[in-house]
Structures are given as C-alpha cells and as structure tokens.
Amino acid sequence: MCETLKRTDDMVNNYLKSREINRLEKSWDIRLSKLGGRGIFAKRDIYPGEVILVDSPIIIGPRARSDSSEICVNCYKRDDLVKCSKKCGLPVCSVKCENSDAHKKECRLINSWKKEDSDYSNVTSELLRCLTPIRSLFLNExxxxxxxxxxSHSDPKHGFEVDILKEKFNFTLGENEEIFLRFVCSVLDANAFEVVVGNETRQSALRGLYPLSSLVNHNCSPNTTHIFDNKQRMIVRATVFIAKDTEIFHSYVRIIWGTLTRRYLLYLTKHFACDCERCRDPSEFGGNLSGLKCQSCSSVALPVEPLQLKCDWKCTSCGQIIPENRIALIFSVLGSRVQNIDEANNVEEMFKFLDEKLAQLVAPTNQIAVELKYKLVWILGYSPGYLWKELSLEYLERKEAICRELLELLSRIKVGQCKMRGLLLYELYLCQQEKERRGLIETIEINNNEDESKSYNTKRDMKNIFDEAVDILTFDVGAAEEIKNNWKKADVFDLWVFGYGMCQLIAFLRLMVGIFQMITFTLIAIERLISILYYKEEKKIEFSFYLTTIIITWVMSTTIASLPLAKIGNYIYDTTCTSCELDWKMKPGSQTGFNVSVLVLGGFIPILLM
Ligand SMILES: C[S@@+](CC[C@H](N)C(=O)[O-])C[C@H]1O[C@@H](n2cnc3c(N)ncnc32)[C@H](O)[C@@H]1O
Structure with a gap:
C-alpha cells in the first residue's frame, strides 16, 4: 500500500474507532481505483444484504439549498420553531435545544463575527444554509x-456559503478561518450525503459528511444501498453479490433517472463524466429510461451515442431517426408540463397526462413517466382524499400495477436489493393488504415460471413481499412502524460477540461434527446389517474395513466443512446473533450448489443407506 493510501487508511480507522463504529468485521479495503483517486474494494466475497460498513458524520447540519425548510439546529425537528433569544438568528424548538452545548458554541461564534449588535432573525434561512460548514470550525485537529x-473541488463556485457570510451578514472572518471554511465547502460539495432524520411521518433532510463513505466512487448500477439509523449513522449494505476484489459503489444520483440526466448532473455537481456500463448501453440493460416512442412503428427509440450530451435517437425496430433538436424540444415541453402537474398535485391530471400524452410520446419506462409514477405511489394511500380506505378500486389496482412495474424496472437496471426496492415492496404489500381487507385477494397458486410481477399476486406471496421489505429496510430510521416492529435486530452492532474468526470456527465444527455423525451412524447401520445378514457364516469384517471407513468419515466431513472457509459456500452469524452456521439464504449460485451438496452428501444419502 502506498504512503498516502496507508495514511488515509490509518486516519479512517482511527476515526471509526473514535466514534465506536469499528466493531464490524472489516470486509473492505481502501485501494487505488482505476476511475481515478481512491476507492473502496471488497476484501472478501460479500453477499446481498450484508452490512459492509457503518459510518458516522464528521460534520452534519442543514442543507445548502435555498428552498430547504427551517429546522431546529439542535434536534432537527420542524415544529414549534422560535428564534434563539441570543439573537444569533438560528431557529430552535425549545429552551433545552437553545441551551444545548452544541448550539451555545455556534451561537457564541456567530455573535462574535457580527460587526454590531445586529439581529439576524429575518435572514434565518440564509444563515442555515451556511451552518454546516461553520460547524467544521469546532472539529478537533x-x-x-x-x-x-x-x-475537494477546485471550481470557484464551491464556497458560496462563505460569500453569503461575508457579503450578506458582513461577518468578520479570520484569514485562516476563511481559507479553511472555503475548503470545507468544496469538500462538502464533493462528498456530502443527504441525510434523512425524523420518523416515517415527519422527516427532515440534512447534509452530512461521512469520511469512509466519501471514499466510495460512483456507478449508475451501484452494488450497495445506504440508509440512516436513529443516530444519523450511515449503514451501507450490499444489494447484489460482490466478489472479492470488486470495487464497491454508491450511486450519487437517483437510480431511476435516464443516462442524459444522470451524466449531466454528475458533471455539473461532481465534475466527472460517468462512462459506466449502464451509461454506455443505450437501453440501460433493457430499462429504456431514455426511450421515446417511435412515431412510425410505435416501437422504442433510443439514443445512438448515449455518452454524447447531444445525439440523435434511433428506433430499435424500424431504424427511424429522431434528430437531436427534436429530442431537446420533446424533453423540454414534457419536462415543463410535468413540473406544472407536479405542483398542482392533481391525481386525475397526472393519470391523464400519463395515459394520453406520455403514452403517445415516450416508452412506459422513460424517466419522465417513471418519476410521475413513483410520485403517484406516495400520493395514493397517503394524501387527503386518497387515503387507503378512500381509494377507489381502480386507483388501488393502478398503484399495485405501478409498484410491480417499477420493481421490474429496478431488476432490469441491476440495482438488486436497493432501498427503493424495499419501499416499493412494502407499498405493494399494503395494496395487497387493502385488497384482502376488501375481500378481493386472489388465493390461486400461480405458476412460478410466469413473470416476476405475476408471481407476487397470491396471498401466500404477501408474506414474502413483506419479509423482503423488512430485510431491506432494517435499521432505516424513516421506515414504517410495521416494518420497524419486525426487525430481527434492534441495532446494527448487535453482533456475535466473539468475532468473525470464531464464527467461522464454530460453524466449521458444527458442520463437520454433523456430517461426521451422520456418516458414522450410516456405517454402524451397514455394519449391523452385515452382521445380521451373515450371522450364520463365520464371516468377519476385516479390521481394514473399519480403518478405511473411519478415515473416509474424517476426511469427508473435514473436507466438506472446510469449503466455506475457502469461500466455496459461506458461514455467517444467524439472525439472532447467538450462533454461526451455513448461510441458508442461498442467494448466489455457488451458495445454492454448496448447501444442496451438503444436504445430499451429509444428509439424504446417509439416511437412505441407514
Ligand atoms: C466522493 S469522491 C469519491 C472518492 C474519490 N475517488 C477520492 O479519491 O477521494 C467523488 C469524486 O470521485 C471521483 N469519481 C467518483 N466516481 C467516479 C466515476 N464513476 N468516474 C470518474 N470519477 C469518479 C470524482 O472525481 C468525484 O468527484
């Protein structure tokens, strides 16, 4: 490892230790990425759903957006806000929050910057935008x-928060303070995450800098998803199988955006041009998020050169070309229509626009249609006039169909068990539950070979849908109460206390002894059988028979139980963290192969022979 990487690794590890979040087995490494700079890599095979890392914010606070709503600067609630009585201009929700140590520090600092005893109560929102970088001044060395x-980004547009502080508030900042603040602003712009706090019904969004997660590079089909727990810790989990030495990725942008939008925003905000596999594929693995409807044959037209900012679209069926200038026009007209409809929040209008205008012009999974559908998921069942019990059957069924359609899209774009999948699965479950309440649920068994969306349509599958949603959303502070009540662990650090190595050893011994016993019983049964069948003949079983079978028993049980140590198969903590055993979830093919072989060789065959 080169000197800089080593230094980064040491500092990150010390940081995790200082926040007491270094208790997980370290399944990642910091290495040089071929994308440029550092990246995080899998040190071993990582399975879907595994927690890869937990990170804690080194700086956290309000967002920099001018349209963010005001929040209490201490507990981040949005209700009962008043201005701090010390006239720093920041909002708090109670005397307790005003008197908290954290707020007192920043209140004192802001008051020390003022030129005279001015009151900033009427410019609170501007001050809130600058608060997060200000908090970096209280960090230890x-x-x-x-x-x-x-x-950090060098573009001069980063650091506008410092300009606001100087120009709008006339603050007097020390020279070093200003240099450091500007640097922190550019670090925040390059690395900060939007952090969700609050519960299911009342959430606020913050801006947090997570040092370890800041080293994770971007891919438009990321192999991880992240959620925030009630301590604002970020929990990063694998969404798909990640083979040893593979780079670990987040998506810095919404996964349901099309290539053009994703690449444009990445370029604008993170200053790089993504050329991942999904960006290079005009159909985005068959997701067709950029797809337009060909006006000649009604098939799908896709960008000819998806890595170009401007290019023609071409029909995948008849080859008809839609020129680039027409594409720009279609997107700008549709975009502004969507914005108007969005603001009106009118469900009838939304469906009309989807069914009439969008159906004529774009593919059903075009980004514009997908965003509108996703918005409808959160209106139907939740907005006044459209609460679950008030929903017409037509709207209930449409919501269900949208959830299935979006789940299918997520599978296509290879984002695995991402948070959006968890949310959609839960909404699908709620649709099914409402139909069941109305006595409408189908109980017929549906052939599993049919397409994925149909296989959800049985009563039996409701439980599977719910269980998967719980699995994906475990530890998410914003998850619905019903999901929270079904988490198997209360905290991400409810761990097998004896560590990873001990877990492997215990699971190895359990499997070895189990197989050893089954084979031994089988041999004893065979030996008894021979003795009974040939009791009249003075035929003796040779000593070598015993010796050979004992050796075979040891070798076979030790070999089979050793395979997961060599990563053929896998041993993990069980969900209650009281023991370690084979991973019976059987997600990747190799795991299924291994588990089935163990069952056959160590279970079925010995029992049959007995
Ligand atoms: C949050 S940092 C990621 C860690 C960074 N590589 C480092 O060394 O600290 C984000 C920056 O990494 C680079 N980056 C991340 N993903 C990338 C990608 N897919 N292609 C090119 N550059 C990328 C960009 O410079 C981006 O602004």
Missing part, C-alpha cells in the same frame, strides 16, 4: 486533518 484528506 485529528478530525480536521481527516477532512483535509478528502476529495
């Missing part, structure tokens, strides 16, 4: 050094 190691 180690934390400041860690922030200095993170990626």
């Amino acid at each position: 180690n934390d400041k050094n860690l922030v200095k190691l993170l990626k």
